[in-house]
Amino acid sequence: MVNYNSVVIISGTSRGIGKSLAEYYINKGYNVYGCSRSKGTIFSDHYIHQELDITDETKVIEWVRKIKRTGKRVDALICNAGIAPANVLLSLTTSDILENVIETNFYGTFFLCREVSKIMLQQKYGRIVTFSSMAESILEEGTSAYSASKSSIICITKILAKELAPYGITCNVIAPSVVPTTITESLGEKIIDKVVSKLSVNRPLTMEEICYAVNFFTSNENSFITGQVLYLGLVC
C-alpha cells in the first residue's frame, strides 16, 4: 500500500536520471524532495522542488534543515546531481573546467552527505546512495577531471559507510554506464558507440535498470550491504 510516510532526497531532479528516480520514488509511495539549479519539472503532491546550487554550502545546509523541519525524517539520500564536461586531454584541461567539475561532483555530494547524515544519525536509520561512473574504472583518455571527481565519490562513500555502519545507515555507490539522457545525447553517436563497445553488456542502460539498482540499495531490507560499488553494465 502506498502511504507516503517515507522521505527521500534526490539531487539533480530536473532531468535525466534524477527526474526518473524522483518519479519512480513518488510512485513507490515516497515523499520526494528534489533539487536542481533550474526550475522543477515534476508536478506531484508528493514532490517538493528546490532551485539549488549544491556547491553552495550554506544553501545546502538551509535546504536540508528545511526538509528536516517539514518532512520530519529522511529515509534515503540519492546524490545524483553531477556534470560531465566535454572530453579534453589533461594537458588542455583548464582550471575552470577542473574547478567546476570537482565542485559540483565532489563538493556537492560531500555537502549533501554531511548534512543528511546528521539527521540519519539522530534517527539511527538511513540509506545513502551516491553516483560515480564507469568512467573512473575505464579511465578513458580525456576524462581526467571527470573520472577523478567520480573516483573521489567512491572514496568518501566508503569512508562514510564505515563511519555510519554502527548506526543503521548504509552508504553505497552506483556506477552507471551510458544512459540515454540529454547530456549523453549531446556527446554524439560516435562517442556513445565507442563507450558502449567497452561495456561488458554492449548496450546503453535504461532508466528502469538504474531505478531498480538504486532501489536495491535504498530498500529497508538492505541493512547489511554497505560501502559497495555497483557497476552497471561493466565487469570490474
Place this chain on the structure above:
Amino acid sequence: MDEKNILQIIQEAFNSLLRSGMIPKQIIAIPETIVLGKDSEMDSISLITFFSELEDRFSLASGKEIFLMLNEIHEFNIEKSYLTVSVLVKYIEHFLNKQ
C-alpha cells in the same frame, strides 16, 4: 535568552544523548565541561548528534533558524585546543543576539 536558559538547553541535549545511548554516562553542563578536545566524554559521532540536538532545541526555543558552525565557534576559542560549555554558551548568545 540568558545564560541560564542556554545552559539548561545544553543540559537537555546531553540528557537526550544519554537516553539514546550515544554517551555512556551523564554529562553535566557546567561552564568548564569540555565538549570537544582531550577529556571530552563524547566521541565524534555523539558530538555531531549533540550539535544537531542543540540546533533543534534552540530553533524551537527561540523561533529562529539556528545553525551552529564549528568554524564560527572557533573564532570564539582562538588558540585553544578544546571547546568548553562556557565558550559554546557565548557563541550561542552571540548567535541569538545577532539575528
